[in-house]
Amino acid sequence: MVWNMQDYPSTMKNLGELVRKKAIDIANALLQDGYPEDRAIPIATKQAQEWYDNASPEEKETFRQEAPPQKNDPHNGKKQNEFLLNTNVQVKHQRNQWQVISKGAKKPSEIYDNKNKAIERAKYIAQNKGTKLEIYKQDGQLQETRDYS
Known part of the structure; x- marks a missing residue:
């Protein structure tokens, strides 16, 4: 609905x-x-x-x-987004910030200055999705994987 x-x-x-x-x-x-x-x-x-x-x-x-949302408003839904529901959540460092991003996504869902805050948010998302959380070091190497499936 x-x-x-x-x-x-x-x-x-x-x-x-x-x-x-x-x-x-x-x-x-x-x-x-x-x-x-x-x-x-x-x-x-x-x-x-x-x-x-x-x-x-x-x-x-x-x-x-802006006009208020209507029931018949078109949204640019893509099947790619359904795929992202089942992918692992990653915490990666880029441009002096920590990104929370679903594996395969084009853009991060959130950006933090603090790695621990990014991990906390990514953990919440991974638990809700029932997927894994991949935490990367600042140099791009995989540091840890946590399974929430």
Whole structure:
């Protein structure tokens, strides 16, 4: 099921309007990418709150002015994203930052200045996906693999 600003999951009712709008947009995209509702809703809610906490005032205002999400909005869902649901999660160092990225993905899902924070987030993702976590050293060599399957 897809949602809009008038018809959304009850778990989103206490979110601020802008956070709810972002969560609905993210959840609809996740559903189109093949995520089940019970995974899409909490992921979208958490990502929307993180976006709100980290977005600049300009980003928030730009998003506020965008049209609200509709049930029939097209999302560029790709079968590649379904593949990424089952791949290992990696923590890699690049450009003086630690990336949390699914193996085979083009872009990291998150970037951290601190390796331990990146590992903590990657562990959470790997546990939810039921996959392995691959932790790399700063020089690119595999340091450790943890199995959460």
